[in-house]
Amino acid sequence: MSGFEPVLLRNVGVEGVRTLKVSESRGGWAAARKALTTMTPDEIVEEVRRSGLRGRGGAGFPTGVKWSFLPKDRKHTVLCVNFDESEPGTFNNRYLAEHDPHLVLEGILIAAYATRADLAYIYLRAEYHELFHILQRALDEAYAAGWFGADILGTGYRLECHIHRGAGAYVCGEETGLIESLEGKRGWPRIKPPYPAVRGAFGRPTVVNNVETLACLPAIIERGAEWFASIGTPGSTGPKLYTVSGPVNRPGCFEAPLGLTVRELIEGDDFAGGMAGGRKVKAVIPGGLSVGILTADELDCRLDFTDVLNYGLLGLGTAGAIVIGDDADMRKVLANTARFYAHESCGQCTHCREGTGWMARIAERIAAGAGRIADLDLIVELCGRMGMMSGMSICGLPDGAAYPIRLIVEKFRGELEEAIGRQPPGYTERYIRDRIPSVYALPVLQAGAAPARERAVPA
Amino acid sequence: MATIIIDGREIRCRDGINVLQAALEAGFDVPHYCYHPGLSVVASCRLCLMEMKMPDPRTNEPQWSPRLVPSCQTPVRDGLEVRFDSEKVRANQRSVMEYYLVNHPLDCPVCDKAGECYLQDYSYRFGQAASRVVDPKHKNPKKDIGPRTLLYQDRCVLCSRCVRFTQEVSGTSELCLVDRGHRAEIDVFPGRPLDNPLQGNVVDICPVGSLLDKSFLFKQRVWYLRTAASICRGCSTGCAIRVDHHEDRVYRLRPRWNPGVNDWWICDRGRFGWDFIRAPDRIVSPQICRGGEAGRVDWSSLPTMIRLRIEQVVRRHGPTSVAAILSPEMACEEAWLLGTFLRGLAPGAPLARGPVFVEGQEERFPVGCAPGQERFIIRPEPHPNRRGVEAVIEGLGGESADLEEILGRAAGGAIRALWVVGGYPRPDWPDQALLAAAEKLELLVVQDMLPGALTRRAHILLPFCAWLEREGTFMNHAGLLQPFEQAVQPPEEALPDGQYLWALAGHAGLYRAARVREMMAAGLPGFDRPHVPPEEPEHAH
Amino acid sequence: MAWKAIDRITPADDDGDAPVLSEAVREKIRSFFPRYPEKRAALLPALHIVQDAVGYVSHRAMRDIAELLDIPPAQVLDTVTFYSHFWTRPRGRKVVVACRSLSCHLTGAEAVIEAVKRHLGIGEHETTPDGAFSFVTEECLGACEQGPCLLINERLHGRVRPEDVPRLLNDPDNDRLDVPRSDLYDGIRGPTGEMEGRA
Structure with missing residues (x-):
């Protein structure tokens, strides 16, 4: 990409950059030094606010504004680093931290200092084993060098930073689900208010930020809010890590200013380099599974915080694109998507718990070749009933379920109807009839308990 | 007091509650599962969702917000306007109910x-x-x-x-x-x-x-x-x-x-x-023991018979030779009727409260809570009405003696007729001291539920009905006077204690606890106004 | 009329009288306490450590952890079962996790999953009779660019083709990481490398 120098991925491929020494030689930790020794926390908050940095985790909330919600008279503040990256199609945080762990840690220090946090937790998803070791060793090294702990750089500022490993639950990427999980509980999102900024982890004012968001901070401190704001499109400032997966020639993680089009991301030589094996694009899920889906006619969609809304999508999401080739069966895409949310719904709110479970069964049946046209209408209706945006739930997970499932059905209705039309006559009725007296075998979340002992009640 | 508007109706509600509670208290039937006023709010069932007016960000005019809001999670505040009577709200309720049946x-x-x-x-x-x-x-x-x-x-x-x-x-x-x-x-x-x-x-x-x-x-x-x-x-x-x-x-x-x-x-x-x-062996009919033979008597002849026997003792030994032991299992009305009846025949009759047992320690909940944080306490005194019986004895005036005193006088021959009310559903009733004292008496009247050593010694034995078969009031540990209704009829033949004591005291017709309380109020102020808990709102659960 | 009901009144079979956590494992769990303002927050770390040390989180282990963290055992059960990472019954020495989410699905995960099942001769959530392997599928492993991918214990294998599966599973080093490890979340290992989980 001409004219754009990577900001976040500038150290990718640099030998030994996971070590503090090489990182520092590449300018790492300089911004943290500048922030702690020459700026007040409020100046940093103001700088970040002016940069227009918006959260990279999916919701796109302005980071500086989020920080300003913290009560002025707070004593202890907790910074939670959301590294529970679990959105299908999304791996930018992993890629970034694997290649440049010290950039992430530096961002954490700056954010903690700006929010006057004395405790920072990196909530790292359990499946990232290799990354855990990379990050933990970088953290150990940074501690040893005095970047964490008591009296950092002789400023009197103290910050303890720990990696807290998750255990396989998508909903823990929701900020209050993350906090509950951090506290050692099931990751059931909390009702708001109180918002985490007021009462979060351990009852303390808490900020939850995504890894990529924090990784933007050193550059903002070093080069200024104006420079950062000059990258990208209005309202969507700064560089962004885009990821591409699916049957493309070069799946991977790429950095570009916000506002890249889906077409550039898939076809650009600097990016995914086109479809693999002579396929054509049938559809793209452009921002992690939850944002929804684009058809092959909608590839000019710009991936920033605003243009995606013109295509009926939930938002920019994580900018993790999943490309679907023309060889894919949309019934299976639908079933796979529905199953994901049924598996990951936390089970708290009725619409989400029952709705995702019901839709998964319907979609599974459609994929098995026993769909009905009425099922498509039912799925769209069920999708319309769930989500935080309509007030039906505590967190945004069901919105994230409703968008892709509804949009797959709506945008690919022709293909789905056609497939249903090709089913042998009477097959659906037989399929349903054969299963009705039986019961649904519950998909197992984890290996079950020991064989059950039974007894009669009342005895 | 805040005033909120629900479905166009102005509701005055207590401060610090949520809209759902206010709506339930005002009689609205708002469906809810997860909300319970005695538990924390989780807002997860999503059945109580409502529409709420919010200020429009541009004009600041109140507008119906496009998203539904859980009423259990929304505190009341003056001027708040909400509605449940809307298609949007009903559509949500329909859909949640469909989900529950999936x-x-x-x-x-x-x-x-x-x-x-x-x-x-x-x-x-x-x-x-x-x-x-x-x-x-x-x-x-x-x-x-x-x-x-x-x-x-x-x-x-x-x-x-x-x-x-x-x-x-x-x-x-x-x-x-x-x-x-x-x-x-x-x-x-x-x-x-x-x-x-x-x-x-x-x-x-x-x-x-x-x-x-x-x-x-x-x-x-x-x-x-x-x-x-x-x-x-x-x-x-x-x-x-x-x-x-x-x-x-x-x-x-x-x-x-x-x-x-x-x-x-x-x-x-x-x-x-x-x-x-x-229990299969409940005492259900009045019995008179003559010459070692126990025989049933008719309820209608009982008052005269008891009256005569007591008068006989008073005539022979004086008005302080008759005493009664009133059980903390009795209702206040029953204690009062019995006390006034005996004092009518023997004005100097001492009255004592029956034994009070203690079971274990006070149990406070939540387990391990700090003092003052209790949500529920099980008390070690396994009786409902110790304070009520004591209050009645005090309110009746005259001599109130303690139990040991009465038993001592009975053993010494000063007390010749003793009316003992039991009704303790426990194996450690009665104790040896009471049984020993009973030996010396000319007249022992016993009201009890189950046969035992004491009832076998009784000259006159009366059934003591379970509290579910009676009506009356109990006074709790804190002095709160609370009425209870009769739920079921006593076993066949038996009459509720209040009924036969009412007849014994010379009153005609049916015993009604409320009527007795009115009579009691002259000497026991406030007994005509017992504490009746408020009704729970109809649609709360 | 009566119903058959599962007996939850008597303790589970894997809930014996003797504690299963060794003092070393307990000490390791305690070392996490200072990291959090509340002891209970050490629950997830404790479960990771115990799963590594004992092999899975047995009911007795849950009770030991509950005692250590001063919480009711039901709260440990509540948390353990919420997360798909924890096993509540014995698992194989190597756990093979196949990603089943969309990116991997589109690049051929189904065939890989079938190949793994065929090679190991077991289904999902099952363990081979020799205790060598357990197999599960999971939602997105966050390695979408490498789809279809398999996780063998800690080691991620990307771009797996069905025909690679036998060679991959037969390779004794298929779970070895190339990067230096941190033992922060590990169970306690003895001098021979054997886990010293059991007391």
């Missing part, structure tokens, strides 16, 4: 909750008739989670009330959720069953037929049950209860809302501790 086995015919089930009621009122589910249902095993309670997971709506109860009220935390999403279930840690003194409440607060009381399982269809408002006799706390009965048979006791006394809860000791009323 996996529900629809086995109402064999469900104990049928008839008082909020899944039935809400489906009927807010749901829809037809099911659109063609796919197989989940099937979860039933779980034996405690000595008294069974969990039928398939019927569960996952409101988590039971889990929160064991965490927040009993403090025992036996219940938990396991797994997540549509596979989530209620469970206990195997080997750590639901077994705490308050556990029965989880069955009451379960809005559906998921948590079941084994002692009630398959026993009775609830639509046959009638309910009487009573007071628990298990300890001196004085919990308000409901007695569910059918054809003079008691089926279960449940708590009755009584803010500040027992709130929504009762303990298992009270809930299940009434089996004695079914």
Whole structure:
């Protein structure tokens, strides 16, 4: 990409950059030094606010504004680093931290200092084993060098930073689900208010930020809010890590200013380099599974915080694109998507718990070749009933379920109807009839308990 | 006091409550499962969603907000305008009710909750008739989670009330959720069953037929049950209860809302501790012992006979030779009727309160809570009316003696006639001192429930009915006077104590506790105004 | 009328009288306490450590952890079962996790999953009779660019083709990481490398 120098991925491929020494030689930790020794926390908050940095985790909330919600008279503040990256199609945080762990840690220090946090937790998803070791060793090294702990750089500022490993639950990427999980509980999102900024982890004012968001901070401190704001499109400032997966020639993680089009991301030589094996694009899920889906006619969609809304999508999401080739069966895409949310719904709110479970069964049946046209209408209706945006739930997970499932059905209705039309006559009725007296075998979340002992009640 | 507008109606409501509570108190039927006023708010069932007016960000004019808001999670504030009577709200209720039935086995015919089930009621009122589910249902095993309670997971709506109860009220935390999403279930840690003194409440607060009381399982269809408002006799706390009965048979006791006394809860000791009323050997008819032979007498000839026998003792030995021991199991009215009756014949008759037993220690809940943070207390005094009986004795004036004093005088021959009221459903009643004193008497009148050493010595034996068969008032540990209704008839032949004491005192017609209280009020101010707990809002549960 | 109900009143079979956590494992769990303002927050770390030390989180282990963290055992059960990472019954020495989410699905995960099942002769959530392997599928592993991917214990294998599966599973080093490890979340290992989980 001409004219754009990577900001976040500038150290990718640099030998030994996971070590503090090489990182520092590449300018790492300089911004943290500048922030702690020459700026007040409020100046940093103001700088970040002016940069227009918006959260990279999916919701796109302005980071500086989020920080300003913290009560002025707070004593202890907790910074939670959301590294529970679990959105299908999304791996930018992993890629970034694997290649440049010290950039992430530096961002954490700056954010903690700006929010006057004395405790920072990196909530790292359990499946990232290799990354855990990379990050933990970088953290150990940074501690040893005095970047964490008591009296950092002789400023009197103290910050303890720990990696807290998750255990396989998508909903823990929701900020209050993350906090509950951090506290050692099931990751059931909390009702708001109180918002985490007021009462979060351990009852303390808490900020939850995504890894990529924090990784933007050193550059903002070093080069200024104006420079950062000059990258990208209005309202969507700064560089962004885009990821591409699916049957493309070069799946991977790429950095570009916000506002890249889906077409550039898939076809650009600097990016995914086109479809693999002579396929054509049938559809793209452009921002992690939850944002929804684009058809092959909608590839000019710009991936920033605003243009995606013109295509009926939930938002920019994580900018993790999943490309679907023309060889894919949309019934299976639908079933796979529905199953994901049924598996990951936390089970708290009725619409989400029952709705995702019901839709998964319907979609599974459609994929098995026993769909009905009425099922498509039912799925769209069920999708319309769930989500935080309509007030039906505590967190945004069901919105994230409703968008892709509804949009797959709506945008690919022709293909789905056609497939249903090709089913042998009477097959659906037989399929349903054969299963009705039986019961649904519950998909197992984890290996079950020991064989059950039974007894009669009342005895 | 805040004023809010619900469906166009102005409602004055208490400060600090939420809109759902305000709406329920104002009589609105707002469906809800997870909300319970005695538990923390989780806002997860999403049934109580409402429309709310919010200031338009541009014009600052109040506008109906496009998204629905949980009324349980929205505090009332002056001027707030909300509505439940809207298509949007009803559409949500319909859809939630449809979801609850996606996996529900629809086995109402064999469900104990049928008839008082909020899944039935809400489906009927807010749901829809037809099911659109063609796919197989989940099937979860039933779980034996405690000595008294069974969990039928398939019927569960996952409101988590039971889990929160064991965490927040009993403090025992036996219940938990396991797994997540549509596979989530209620469970206990195997080997750590639901077994705490308050556990029965989880069955009451379960809005559906998921948590079941084994002692009630398959026993009775609830639509046959009638309910009487009573007071628990298990300890001196004085919990308000409901007695569910059918054809003079008691089926279960449940708590009755009584803010500040027992709130929504009762303990298992009270809930299940009434089996004695079914004892096969209950004393049911009055008996007179002549020359070592006990014989039944007719209720109608009893007053004259008792009166004559007492008068005889007074004539021979003077007005202080007659005494009575009043049991803390009696109602205040019964104690007063008996006291006034005896004092009418023997004006100097000393009255003593019967023995008071102590069972264990005070049990405070949540377990391990700091002093002052108690949500429920089980008291060690296993009687409902010690303070009431003492108040009556004091209010009657004259000599009030303590028990030892009376027994001493009886042993010494100063007291020749003794009226002993028992009614303690316990094996350690009566004690040796009482039995020894009874030997010396010319006349021993005993009111008791079960036969024993004392009743065998009685010259006149009268049945003492269980409190569920009587009406009256108990005064609790704090001096709160609470009336209880008669739930069932006493066993055949028996008359409720109040009734025969009423006749003994020379009154005609039916005994009515309220009438007696009016009579009592002259000497015992306030007895005509006992504490009646407020009715729970009709649609609250 | 009566019903059959599962007995939850008597302890589970894997909940014996004797504690299963060794003092070394307990000490390791305690070392996490200072990291959090509340002891309970050490629950997830404790479960990771115990799963590594004992092999899975047995009911007895849950009770030991509950005692250590001063919480009711039901709360441990509640948390353990919420997360798909924890096993509540014995698992194989190597756990093979196949990603089943969309990116991997589109690049051929189904065939890989079938190949793994065929090679190991077991289904999902099952363990080979020799205890060498357990197999599960999971939602997105966050390695979408490498789809279809398999995780063998800690080691991620990307771009797996069905025909690679036998060679991959037969390779004794298939779970070895190339990067230096941190033992922060590990169970306690003895001098021979054997886990010293059991007391």
